[in-house]
Amino acid sequence: MISALGVVIPVHGAIEPVLPLLDALLGEGVPDADRPAQVVVVDDASPHPVDAARLPEGVEFVRREVNGGFGAAVNTGIDHLTTPLALVLNSDLEIPPGFARTLVEHAAPWQPAVVGCRNADHSGRSGYAARVFPTTAHQVVEWLVPLAGLRHLDLLHRAVGHDMRAERGHGMVPVDWVSGAVMLLPVAQVRAIGGFDEGYFMYTEEVDLQKRLRGQGIPSLYDTDLTVLHVGGASSGGELRRRRWLVGARMRYARKHRSVVALRLGLTAASAVNLVWQTGRRLAGRDVDPLGAAREELSLIWTAGRDLPR
Structure with a gap:
């Protein structure tokens, strides 16, 4: 078990598309060494409430009464963690075997830090998950x-604003910010700055979080050796x-x-x-x-x- 790691997965909508991701984290074929200590699914006030009985054994379930958007849902999930690290995953991801363990191992020398990785669609097109802080010109x-x-x-x-140096880099590359589809977060430091700004309903909340963490000396890094498949736009x-x-x-x-x-x-x-x-x-x-x-x-x-x- 990855004792330092809790996973947070916000959901707004049907649970069926999320079940393969949960199976990749906690399914029968997953070795104990690859299992996070906690997996928290946050139902962000879905129109048809998620049936907790559909979730695999070991998943913690929280339902929000008000749809507050991505940042609010992640804050709710992090509040339920007892681990020092939080891995935030979009609900529409496909992850390779051992992904969580490998990401934590790669990130260990850099902690505390925000760490993301490559994402691509099923055609292999990059989601350009490493970027520079946005400017008006961008x-x-x-x-x-x-x-x-x-x-x-x-x-x-x-x-x-795509960070092409990171896109073509190798190993762990320091960047301004990484996509919120996959974010390994240091829980204590995130809590210390008040978590995600819940004034953002959707988009840019992860940029704002990493901008504020950077002001506290917490870097963001891009793990170029790991890739997830990301459908995107599910909610x-x-x-x-x-x-x-x-x-x-x-x-x-x-x-x-x-x-x-x-x-x-x-x-x-x-x-x-x-x-x-x-x-x-x-x-x-x-x-x-x-x-x-x-x-x-x-x-x-x-x-x-x-x-x-x-």
Whole structure:
């Protein structure tokens, strides 16, 4: 048993897609040496409550009465841990045999630290789980529709904040932040800064957490020798709602750590470029709605996140 490790898996929705992950952690074929000391599943007020009887033996189950989003669910799970390390896993992951034990062993010389690893989809495409702290320039470049077809280029990857040095690195690579799909966290240090900021409902909460931990001298590292399969988007809902959560979260992060005014102005300028680009495509016969897209973008820029706690 990995005595130092507790696993936290937030869930919002059906439990069936999560069962293979739980089986990979605690199933009959898993050696004792690969089993975490605790596995906590947090039902974040799913519309149809998770049936705890469906969970494998050894899983601790907690149901939240209010859907607070990813960070709130992880905080709830960490509150139930008695271990010094917490491994946060998205519910839609597929992990290789011995994953938890290997990650803890690789991270041991660096502790206390936040540690993540590579993730990829079933086609082998990278999720670029290692990134640099976001800037206004990163998010403006990402907002520009004319550049969408060029995002396979290294220049564009770097321009939106992907850490390509880590992506092509070996061993444990220090980075600014790692994706929340897989995060090994030092529990005492996370609790000391108040855990995840629950003002983020979805997206950017792991960036904010690692930014605050960095201020306390806690590094983030990327384990390039481990890879998980990540489907992604399991609980995001429709695209417009997903974008509203994302933009709202970025506004909150900018308000806390940079300048929300600069971000709104930069994205507005990018939307003006998008309008000109889409108008040209419309004149060329493409089935696009330049004004409709511009209205949607501007609504997101100037209203998303205003209803979130400050």
